[in-house]
Amino acid sequence: MKQTAMHLTRVTRWSVRVACLAAVMLVSACNDATTPKPPEPGQPPQPKTSMVPSLVTSAMAADAPAAASSPSQASKAPAAAATPTTSGAAPNASSELIARGKYLTRAADCAACHTSANGAPFAGGVPLKSPFGTFYGTNITPDKTNGIGGWTAEEFYRALHDGIAPDKALYPAMPYTSYRQMTRADSDAIYAYLMSVKPAAVPNRKHDLSFPYNVRMAMRAWDWMFLKDTLPDASKGQSADWLRGRYLANALGHCAECHTPRGTFGQLDKAKPLGGAALARIAAPDLTPEALAARGWTVKDLQTFFGTGIAPQGSAFGEMYPVVHLSTQYLTPDDLRSLSTYLLGDAPPAPKPLPENADTSKLMAGRNMYLAVCAGCHAADGTGKPHVAVSMLGNSTVRQKDPRNLVITILDGVEAQKFPGLEAMQDMPGFDKRLTDAQISELTNYLRVAYGGQAGDVNSEIVKQLRQK
Structure with missing residues (x-):
């Protein structure tokens, strides 16, 4: 996926x-x-x-x-x-x-x-x-x-x-x-x-x-x-790259418009710049340095993601795909580095390693479901296949604390995509008609525990609420 x-x-x-x-x-x-x-x-x-x-x-x-x-x-x-x-x-x-x-x-x-x-x-x-x-x-x-x-x-x-x-x-x-x-x-x-x-x-x-x-x-x-001119910075720095990246992220890229939580009247929460936000079914991820590092991101990986749409943490899809396709792929290497530097700060935290040998002994139903409907593209060990499907190991959405985006992707699927440099990923079918709420929750929990270091706490009710009406 x-x-x-x-x-x-x-x-x-x-x-x-x-x-x-x-x-x-x-x-x-x-x-x-x-x-x-x-x-x-x-x-x-x-x-x-x-x-x-x-x-x-x-x-x-x-x-x-x-x-x-x-x-x-x-x-x-x-x-x-x-x-x-x-x-x-x-x-x-x-x-x-x-x-x-x-x-x-x-x-x-x-x-x-x-x-x-x-x-x-x-x-x-x-x-x-x-x-x-x-x-x-x-x-x-x-x-x-x-x-x-x-x-x-x-x-x-x-x-x-x-x-x-x-x-x-x-x-x-x-x-x-x-x-x-x-x-x-x-x-x-x-x-x-x-x-x-x-x-x-x-x-x-x-x-x-x-x-x-x-x-x-x-x-x-x-x-x-x-209306207000500026918001507090989401990271710390003073280098030329950081200053440039702040402008790219806050003004040009307007990242806060999606990734900062809001108050009753839609005002951005100044205490939580780029701290993630709920957008109906979707969870706009937390883009603060600590949260990015917790999902394994580095400056180099972010730069690669914005420039090509593909990084070790996954590929751009949904609304991020046209952002890369129409916008960020055209940024200069210097600007890509600056944007990534601002998001993680001049002294970026070390990316969090995945726990080794995750215990999935109580998640065999989810593992069996993965082998039945996912392993054909993502491989039995979750390493993915080039030009077909990305790896599940350390995948950023799998590692996201909020499970909504992972559940929605399993339900809705992902369209086929082309990326710069003749790279491509084939389409992923949605499983909303093929799997029950219980089966999707079991699959989600297996992915989160086995490949994301997250808790297996998704239940059928969460899946039911996230299905397209």
Whole structure:
């Protein structure tokens, strides 16, 4: 069973983000006349209390550009020169600036929300379902009627920094709560690149939201109460790699949107940055140094995972697969190292070794189930098969304290995947129709004890609750 340390679902991400808005919208009678005016682009924001809503790997923008960047030192793409290009919307943009903006746009994973499966690049249309309605990724091509062709660089920056588009307040499903940490220079680079792509005359689909989630004016009040510039660091360090990685993780990669627990109104818990979060069926794993080390991660392994999608701890699947496919595989080796360095810190804890000779004598039903339905791909000893299935030994999801992601993977299966470097993993079938709740709990417990060093404490009720309705 292909596992990874970070398994999320797009629907779940958006569901949690939208749910966070409910209470605020219900109590907010604020309108534009009473809501404090956001700061002008480039000006320091006024102090605000700390709370933030959207939850999600990966960077979905329901209303406006999902783009972020790297600080001046951070952008290791070439610096902008004065060579003009033919870009009509950004006539003064250099070819170097556009190339840098393309790199940052990929690193921000904008395509995940703004490019549909069979659509034109950045033309929007990606449906993002939630219990409160459906959002649709918007057109961020330079088309002046349907896209952002009429936006200035100032307006683009304000959307990313403050969640305010030229004609409306944005829903925090677009994670401006993280993107606001990016530099103006990087915002301008992304703007220059987006203005250079081919305009697509694709109309935006209206979000299908029920009341009160369709009340946009409440977003001004939400921002006033909850928007904050930064969150505490999840690790310790001061090296150049650590500082760069902090920017990549917190602003560009917006990891906290999924991996930090939240309060009643969707605010990020400042006491637990990257400490893991519950996203409906899914458990967004704890990405703090101690938790990563407990699952066997090293800086080198994280760097390999983000760059290729495959590491000794497992392969990227679920929502992390498009993150690697569309985004992190394009990061430079320096940026991959920096991101990984930040997550584990300048003095990373030693990876926890697996216990030897785990006692599975009381788990023979689970072992027999493994031999019957899993060993054909993952091998009888759990070592896996190249290009077919990853190893179960030390697998990060198997080693995760919370068993939910492992149970869900057994239930739902994993689609076939292709990775950089001509690597691939074949599909894994789901067993929701083939195995009972009791059988899946027995299999899960065997995997956790034999290969993950975890307790065999999963029962049938847990499996029943995690089945797709």
